[in-house]
Amino acid sequence: MNSQALAISLDLINRHYQEPNRNRYESRYFWEELYTLIAASGFSAVEMPYEPVWQFGGRSGVPLNRYCVNTKYGTATEYRAALSAGGIHQVSGVTFDPNLFMRNDNLDFYFGASGHFANEALGHAADMGAAYFAISPSPYYGRIAQYHPDLESKQAAFTERTVQLLTGLAEKAQELGVTLVLRNEYWSLFGGPRILPLLDALPATVKLDVDTASLFVAGISATDFIAAHIDQIGCVHLTDTDFVDTQEVWKSPNPEFPHVQATQVFRDPGTGSVDLAEIAALLERLDYSGPLVCSARQTRDPFRALLRTRVMLNNLQN
């Protein structure tokens, strides 16, 4: 495995949850220094979450959507030049999840807003030269159920509208030369193997995005899953965890913060129980050549996480 070709996701910056010093994350200077620190830890490619929330309220220092990039840099091209000056020469992909828009009992609002911003995010991915656009096909199952207690009876209709939204995105992605991949989070309406029928309902250009920690949480063997679906996999996220969901936390409204017992679900890569070495070896044996992304979401210390991730990758090579 050529670990230099791996990307690190910018989801390692904890933008949304309270902790001392998080105010830094909203200013441009923080990110511009971060790029150089990422490069110093051996990564020259990043993945970017696309977050519409920074478009509202004037907090455009967080460069995670088109509005913010244009506000601070003028154009995507100029932003990419700034990234390059910091040692980041590639945006491997852009991710998008629609949780922000599951906030009431109006599904027209949810699908309208999600569709609008997902299309914008896909366009932004193309502007950034990204190879893939990774979308979470549903919000948290428990967040949907919070506003739609009759979710089980609505599931077929919800799925149908999801297919419609994703089919439109797939067509646009193909035009833009970006691969649309479906994220496979444990908390999704389409988590684990539930994603396979959804994938089958979409154009063949749409691929799977495997998240190793999410599979572990759901009690699914990542190596078995990857081996079984290698032809459909368009992206792999190397994520780590110690958590196995035995109490249907995935169905709760806040599933990344298990209500039954506080825990950091996503651990810094290499510090959890996912056998990333075995997964990397399998991908090599299967000649997987698609995007590989390390993610340290929920880390308690992004700079430590960068170096921990590099240690993990160094160990893979040894």
Next chain:
Amino acid sequence: MPNIRYANMCHWKSIPYRKIDNFRQFYYEDNTNSAYYSDWDNILKYQSALGFDGIEIAPWDLADILPLFGSPEAFTEFARERGVEVIGMFHGAHASHAADHFDEAVRSGREAVDTIVRFGGTYMNTCPTQNYFGTGPLSRDQVQQCAKVMNEIGRYATDRGVKIGLHNEFFCAINLPNHRELIESTDPKLVHYCIDTAQISILGEDLLTFYNDYHDRISTFHLKDTASANQPDSVRYSQDPEITDDGTRWFWEPGKGELDFKGLYRLLKQHEFKGWMSIEYDGSPDMLASMAMTRYYLDNELRPIYD
């Protein structure tokens, strides 16, 4: 009962847990202080221990609070058990200057009032419209349109025991040239004013003069300091100026900037202000430290003047 009670304007980012029962175990997962900022149980206890008996929430908190607690009433009860009451919620009256947005602006304001009532709050501090950049300068008619919306929301709020207080930011389309015009165009019986001490000073108002002039309209305060009073148009009217590129802070804890809070407290005494004062820590790197720092300053510098 003191004349002034103290609250915190909620600037905590998402707090993911109600109460962490396995605190020690959670701490040991990575030996960091994340556990200390991850549940409402502790956040509210920090407030209560430091003498901040009220919390003013923000609409952007709802997406996290409601799934976590199930209802506004459940959050209020949880806070009350820890010695904190919900005093109200901030509201942004987006596009209230636009005549064709009247119905939507009023509907949204009424919904916010209804939410506050469910939380048991009595204040709705309201930013009258969006940022100057991309919107200003407003015409006289547009300012009057803002006033019309505020009066309409104010009427609905008053009928439900909620006071709406105009709350101006230094970068809003309502800005120095029309700030007082808006206040004076609203009905004093229905629309009050929340002085954000730093915001109006950066805007270009003199804090003491402004309070003196409008003391009978003041429903509550957002108390925070600044070392950046009287910013020029080029700053106030620029795009997204609230969060600076280089980390420069507009807002500081009371006593850490340059505002004359002792002068303000002498005026509060003169005008016999009674009510809630929310402390705001936007821009702070460490809200718990800011809260403790503020408590010391209040107890030793300001409360001896007027309590």
